[in-house]
Amino acid sequence: MLFSVVIPTYNRLPILRQCLAALEAQDLSTAPEAEDYEVVVVDDGSTDETVTALQQAAYPHVRLLQQDHGGAAMARNRGVKAARGSVIVFIDSDLIVVKGFLAAHACGLQRHWRHRGNHLCFTYGAVINTSNFTQPTTEPCKITDLSRAYFATGNVAIDRHLLLRSGLFDTRFYQYGWEDLELGERLRQLGVVLVRCPDAVGYHWHPPFQLRQVPRLIRQEKERARMALVFYRKHPTLRVRMIIQFTWFHLLLWELLTLGGLLNARTMAPLLAVLVRRGRPGWALELLRLHLNRVCVQTIFAEARHQPRQAPQPS
Incomplete structure (x- = not known):
């Protein structure tokens, strides 16, 4: 099982650096079925130093793709089409994950695949919101972090062929919101089930409200x-x-x-x-x-x- 972590990004270089550092530190030892992983970063026309920084940085697992500013749906589609892995993991560029993040998704998928005899599922990890930039992973889980959303792309893993079969993201969602939940409706119609994966924890950073x-x-x-x-x-x-x-x-x-x-x-x-x-x-x-x-x-x-x-x- 090769993972392709697809990350759209737009002008988020400081937190993106933390996101990529956490992904480079992944430990797959508890998931023998997980062979390796790549990180496909799709820059959505950033006007900061994102592209230059990624081209100069040493991130062994990262592949950088570029496009004019067209929105997250277009960027994710581009990442999926270029991905080499059999499993796609979607996260945002402001998510910092734990060391066992990919291993947890791998174990969750494998258990369900074996139990159901098909790949009609996706794993949904935990997302903890934090405003702590220097130590985001110290944030405790709060009741406001709980979500009943189906296929929110802040932290999900899914079989790539199933994703292609669904038709990918609708690029008419070029402004903020709903492109992931709309794809979720199409996945639901295909009989795809949500599998909770609480050990695949990601810390979603956002600046403190002002x-x-x-x-x-x-x-x-x-x-x-x-x-x-x-x-x-x-x-x-x-x-x-x-x-x-x-x-x-x-x-x-x-x-x-x-x-x-x-x-x-x-x-x-x-x-x-x-x-x-x-x-x-x-x-x-x-x-x-x-x-x-x-x-x-x-x-x-x-x-x-x-x-x-x-x-x-x-x-």
Whole structure:
């Protein structure tokens, strides 16, 4: 079993260095079926020093591919097509993994393949969110780290032929969000099951919340809303409507929780600033999510009213 770890990246060189260093330190000794691995980094048109740094650095397992800025879906597709391995592992370039990460995925896949007699599964590792740049792996697991998502590409491993059979990622998801969960819907239709792999731990680093991030977070929610409609129009089911919060229940929910919009980024700014100053940026971000969710749901409904419904196109 040869692993190909596919990593799209865009202007994330400092944390990418930690990501690649952790991958170079992988120990496969507990998974004899895992022969070796490669790391396929797809630079999505970075404007920082990512390409130069990777070309000059000594990462024995890394292969660098380059493309113009086209989004994560396009970058992952490029990585999968160039991969030499029989198993694809998707992580993001801000994930720092433990030494037994690949071995855990290998053991999880092999157990399920033997038990079910087919490869119709993928392993889903644990993701722990952290803002600790210097020692990310010291972060404890929190209740907010738990996820019920199906095929979120922050930490999954899957048979390459099965992935190709599914049609890969839809490149119409060129903005933030949903390209992985949409592929997950197609995998689900093929009978592919999720296998939890808690020992394949990755620490997802993001900078501590600061008030200056608010405009970017709001723009990101509006992008996520537009991509949510692409998702729903490919899969117009109640399940997908619930996933993307495209229901009157969600619209009413976030109106109530924000008091009809009275609780927003501007009115909550003083409280958010206090929480940040007192070393509680995570609490501040969770509070801001009330407003961000309202922005996302309102944008979905607004875009749905103004965009004509189009027939699904091939991926």
